[in-house]
Amino acid sequence: xxxxxxxxxxGAVLAGLGLFAFITLRHTLRQLLAINVVGAGIFLILGGLGxxxxxxxxxxxxxxxxxxxxxxxxxxxxxxxxxxxxEARVATKAATRPDGGKPGx
Amino acid sequence: MAVPLGFMLAALxxxxxxxxxxxxxxxAMAGLALWLALVPxxxxxxxxxxxxxxxILLRPDGVARLMxxxxxxxxxxxxxxxxxxxxxxxxNAAQAETFWPLIYLLWAGANAGFLTTDLFNLYVTxxxxxxxxxxxxxxxxxxxxxxxxxxxxxxxxxxxxxVALLVGRYNTVDVTLLSQVAQPDLATMLALGLMxxxxxxxxALFPMHGWLPPAHAAAPAPASALLSxxxxxxxxxxxxxxxxxAFPAVSGQTALHVLGGPGALAVIYGSVQxxxxxxxxxxxxxxxxxxxxxxxxxxxxxxxxxxxxxxxxGMMLHAVxxxxxxxxxxxxxxxxxxxxxGDRIGDLGGLAxxxxxxxxxxxxxxxxxxxxxPSGGFTGKFLLLNAAIAQGAFLYAGVMILGGLxxxxxxxxxxxxxxxxxxxxxxxxxxxxxTAAPLVLAGLAIVMGFGGSALHNLSAIAAPWAAPGAxxx
Amino acid sequence: xxxxxxxxxxxxxxxxxxxxxxxxxxxxxxxxxIAFGNLLGLAWLGLDAVNVAxxxxxxxxxxxxxxxxxxxxxxxxxxxxxxxxDTSAWLRAGALAACAGFVLLLAAAVLxxxxxxxxxxxxxxxxxxxxxENRxxxxxxxxxxxxxxxxxxxxxxxxxxxxxxAPAGVWPGRPADLGVADVPMRRVARSxxxxxxxxxxxxxxxxxxxxxxxxxxxxxxxxxxxxxxxxSAIGGAIGLPRSDLPGLRVALVLGPLVFLLIGLAGMGFGGxxxxxxxxxxxxxxAIEYSxxxxxxxxxxxxxxxxNVIGWPDPAGGTDRHSDC
Numbered sequence: 013x014x015x016x017x018x019x020x021x022x023g024a025v026l027a028g029l030g031l032f033a034f035i036t037l038r039h040t041l042r043q044l045l046a047i048n049v050v051g052a053g054i055f056l057i058l059g060g061l062g063x064x065x066x067x068x069x070x071x072x073x074x075x076x077x078x079x080x081x082x083x084x085x086x087x088x089x090x091x092x093x094x095x096x097x098x099e100a101r102v103a104t105k106a107a108t109r110p111d112g113g114k115p116g117x
Numbered sequence: 118m119a120v121p122l123g124f125m126l127a128a129l130x131x132x133x134x135x136x137x138x139x140x141x142x143x144x145a146m147a148g149l150a151l152w153l154a155l156v157p158x159x160x161x162x163x164x165x166x167x168x169x170x171x172x173i174l175l176r177p178d179g180v181a182r183l184m185x186x187x188x189x190x191x192x193x194x195x196x197x198x199x200x201x202x203x204x205x206x207x208x209n210a211a212q213a214e215t216f217w218p219l220i221y222l223l224w225a226g227a228n229a230g231f232l233t234t235d236l237f238n239l240y241v242t243x244x245x246x247x248x249x250x251x252x253x254x255x256x257x258x259x260x261x262x263x264x265x266x267x268x269x270x271x272x273x274x275x276x277x278x279x280v281a282l283l284v285g286r287y288n289t290v291d292v293t294l295l296s297q298v299a300q301p302d303l304a305t306m307l308a309l310g311l312m313x314x315x316x317x318x319x320x321a322l323f324p325m326h327g328w329l330p331p332a333h334a335a336a337p338a339p340a341s342a343l344l345s346x347x348x349x350x351x352x353x354x355x356x357x358x359x360x361x362x363a364f365p366a367v368s369g370q371t372a373l374h375v376l377g378g379p380g381a382l383a384v385i386y387g388s389v390q391x392x393x394x395x396x397x398x399x400x401x402x403x404x405x406x407x408x409x410x411x412x413x414x415x416x417x418x419x420x421x422x423x424x425x426x427x428x429x430x431g432m433m434l435h436a437v438x439x440x441x442x443x444x445x446x447x448x449x450x451x452x453x454x455x456x457x458x459g460d461r462i463g464d465l466g467g468l469a470x471x472x473x474x475x476x477x478x479x480x481x482x483x484x485x486x487x488x489x490x491p492s493g494g495f496t497g498k499f500l501l502l503n504a505a506i507a508q509g510a511f512l513y514a515g516v517m518i519l520g521g522l523x524x525x526x527x528x529x530x531x532x533x534x535x536x537x538x539x540x541x542x543x544x545x546x547x548x549x550x551x552t553a554a555p556l557v558l559a560g561l562a563i564v565m566g567f568g569g570s571a572l573h574n575l576s577a578i579a580a581p582w583a584a585p586g587a588x589x590x
Numbered sequence: 591x592x593x594x595x596x597x598x599x600x601x602x603x604x605x606x607x608x609x610x611x612x613x614x615x616x617x618x619x620x621x622x623x624i625a626f627g628n629l630l631g632l633a634w635l636g637l638d639a640v641n642v643a644x645x646x647x648x649x650x651x652x653x654x655x656x657x658x659x660x661x662x663x664x665x666x667x668x669x670x671x672x673x674x675x676d677t678s679a680w681l682r683a684g685a686l687a688a689c690a691g692f693v694l695l696l697a698a699a700v701l702x703x704x705x706x707x708x709x710x711x712x713x714x715x716x717x718x719x720x721x722x723e724n725r726x727x728x729x730x731x732x733x734x735x736x737x738x739x740x741x742x743x744x745x746x747x748x749x750x751x752x753x754x755x756a757p758a759g760v761w762p763g764r765p766a767d768l769g770v771a772d773v774p775m776r777r778v779a780r781s782x783x784x785x786x787x788x789x790x791x792x793x794x795x796x797x798x799x800x801x802x803x804x805x806x807x808x809x810x811x812x813x814x815x816x817x818x819x820x821x822s823a824i825g826g827a828i829g830l831p832r833s834d835l836p837g838l839r840v841a842l843v844l845g846p847l848v849f850l851l852i853g854l855a856g857m858g859f860g861g862x863x864x865x866x867x868x869x870x871x872x873x874x875x876a877i878e879y880s881x882x883x884x885x886x887x888x889x890x891x892x893x894x895x896x897n898v899i900g901w902p903d904p905a906g907g908t909d910r911h912s913d914c
Contacts, residue, residue, distance in 0.1 A: 022600040029611060032611075032686060035681070045611070045658060052646075056633065057285070059642065061700065063707065069706075071729055081649065081741055085744050087654050088893065093251075098665055102668050164736040165733070165864050209756075219747070219754065238737055241740045252754050303702050307696065
């Protein structure tokens with residue numbers, strides 16, 4: 013088995029592991045982490061399959077760098093949404109509790 | 118596509134004054150879209166003059182021309198509407214300011230996506246559009262937006278995994294090159310399957326539509342209009358590129374029923390759900406689920422037709438008509454709900470008297486969405502129905518007719534509520550841009566019905582079935 | 591062909607990922623995720639992809655790790671410890687079967703593709719025309735500059751999206767303090783940050799310069815800068831700026847703007863993003879330097895999150911903003 017395949021297979025297993033975790037984990041922050049693992053697996057597949065005898069293809073390397081930046085941007089937005097949603101929920105609870113308010117959704 | 122990016126930067130720099138930038142942006146983009154519609158049929162541009170397979174090819178084919186033009190109309194009108202009627206929740210200055218850069222991001226991403234033939238480039242544009250779409254949805258309901266975000270991420274990753282396999286297999290991600298070298302082997306089939314699944318999630322085809330109604334119904338009206346009109350269309354266009362351009366030799370005719378079947382189910386399911394909704398915007402959102410179904414129902418019809426031009430044009434006209442009509446409908450619904458006593462359909466009473474123009478816009482949009490003549494929706498559905506009957510695909514034909522009937526039922530329910538007697542509306546009806554925008558969009562959706570043959574020809578430019586060696590059996 | 595190193599590394603990566611995904615405690619999960627990112631960086635080194643290794647360690651492990659830690663800390667303050675409740679056994683069994691099938695299919699597909707660096711042959715002859723040596727930079731900023739241009743807008747768009755989440759009434763405001771509650775720690779970070787920021791700036795500038803010939807580049811450099819900014823902000827050596835500061839807006843927009851303008855200027859030489867003969871390197875360097883500043887600022891603010899601290903009034907004298 014050649015080096016490229018070892019890394020690409022690792023990537024495939026990572027994608028599967030991450031997917032399993034995404035389905036079974038119930039907390040959004042953990043799901044976000046799982047998504048990042050899947051992404052890393054996909055990048056390894058890209059890199060591993062571009063591994064030649066003596067060098068790695070610069071084309072998939074560039075795609076991976078682009079992909080990593082996009083992933084970080086989306087993770088940041090996702091994490092911000094998760095935190096804001098938790099804050100909003102706490103705020104609604106605090107607002108409805110004292111006056112016995114209406115039932116929230 | 119560079120121009121909306123420029124506007125996005127300008128919007129960020131301008132801060133609070135950013136809202137006025139839509140005034141130059143709308144005509145500029147409409148002009149560019151018109152220019153694009155008129156360039157020679159074989160126009161194409163290799164970005165930076167770097168040859169394939171390294172470079173990226175931009176090509177304005179019929180699909181791109183129609184979608185770019187429709188996008189310019191929709192965002193232009195929605196933008197002008199939002200200028201007159203601020204989209205944010207009351208007092209939320211952050212939303213008021215970020216709304217504008219986000220719609221330019223959406224605009225740029227959508228246009229870039231319609232024009233490119235590069236599958237990885239499409240991934241980046243897909244993320245531009247998703248990011249903007251989720252952020253716009255979050256202005257309404259954070260919870261629905263987060264759900265949308267998570268599901269959209271999974272869709273993107275499935276798509277990216279497919280791209281990764283194709284890069285490894287063929288050393289290229291360009292659609293035009295792939296169509297020459299594609300082999301029906303395991304890696305290619307898996308890649309196609311993954312990308313299709315990912316994109317269907319993003320296009321919200323039944324049964325992967327779960328995220329759409331809550332997100333679209335909760336967002337502010339201009340944002341809902343953009344989400345329903347544009348965000349779901351990019352996934353549809355990429356699927357066209359995949360199934361008809363890159364892999365026609367790989368995907369057989371039967372495989373297309375994998376798209377057509379759920380499409381047909383989506384028409385029925387979306388319509389039935391729309392009938393059951395009590396809230397106006399939820400009704401309109403479920404109607405999007407049904408209308409997206411038609412787009413995919415068209416896939417096997419295009420592939421199966423001896424002369425695909427009719428079904429192809431029908432599919433494209435239907436897509437464009439839906440963009441215009443649905444944007445008009447969400448804008449009108451937003452105005453109606455602001456004036457009405459509550460967000461239920463029963464609360465709409467009296468609106469026909471107090472805001473006749475807005476109710477008219479809603480009605481005209483409904484005519485196109487139901488597929489009644491004369492309208493763009495009618496022309497599109499008629500061409501599809503024609504193709505279905507010619508091929509003996511009576512099941513699909515039946516579903517289309519049934520979908521139209523159901524649409525008539527649920528839209529008439531909403532409209533008749535407007536004509537019922539009701540309490541005096543909260544807000545007085547105002548004229549001006551905010552009323553005109555939905556009316557113009559709905560009017561365009563109707564007028565499309567008269568421009569059928571011109572649009573028919575436009576949709577055929579560089580269409581995949583016109584190229585030598587195309588799929589059509 | 592395959593060294594024992596590769597196989598052991600891959601097993602370690604899988605192990606770290608498994609723990610990061612399934613450990614109960616969220617902080618441990620994040621810690622293992624960061625370790626996982628660093629191991630991945632090693633894997634990229636094993637693949638001779640130093641550019642990607644730098645990006646993975648800096649962005650994938652570093653920035654994402656800090657983001658997750660911060661999010662977890664903020665959730666914890668709200669009484670949510672981000673441990674995962676158990677899901678039903680049926681769901682897990684079904685998911686396990688589905689994912690196992692998926693992995694097998696994917697593995698078969700992967701094995702059916704022979705690894706080769708096919709496009710290297712296409713890239714190599716074009717490099718002398720650019721005047722730079724680093725092929726990855728060549729792909730990123732010349733052959734596929736259009737992708738990179740759009741990507742820089744995704745990053746900027748993410749910041750706008752994060753800003754849009756600010757609650758009503760705090761715009762224009764500042765993000766929440768990155769600060770550590772611990773006073774001695776804060777003091778360390780403060781003095782460290784003062785010293786680190788200039789070092790980070792110099793290091794990052796060097797990475798950009800080096801990036802044209804040896805591994806490095808704007809994204810990696812931007813992350814180094816963002817790291818410097820974050821440590822300084824944690825220590826309070828610099829305050830987090832209010833979001834409507836004109837200087838900040840210019841810094842954020844500069845990179846994409848220069849990129850776009852150079853692209854449009856290319857129309858004078860034959861088309862969008864065409865670099866004029868002989869000055870490709872100058873154009874690439876100009877883009878990279880402006881991009882790295884903007885990326886640094888954008889990443890630091892992305893980590894900081896949406897505004898939650900209001901800005902009392904135009905006067906705004908009451909805030910701890912004096913030492914910016």
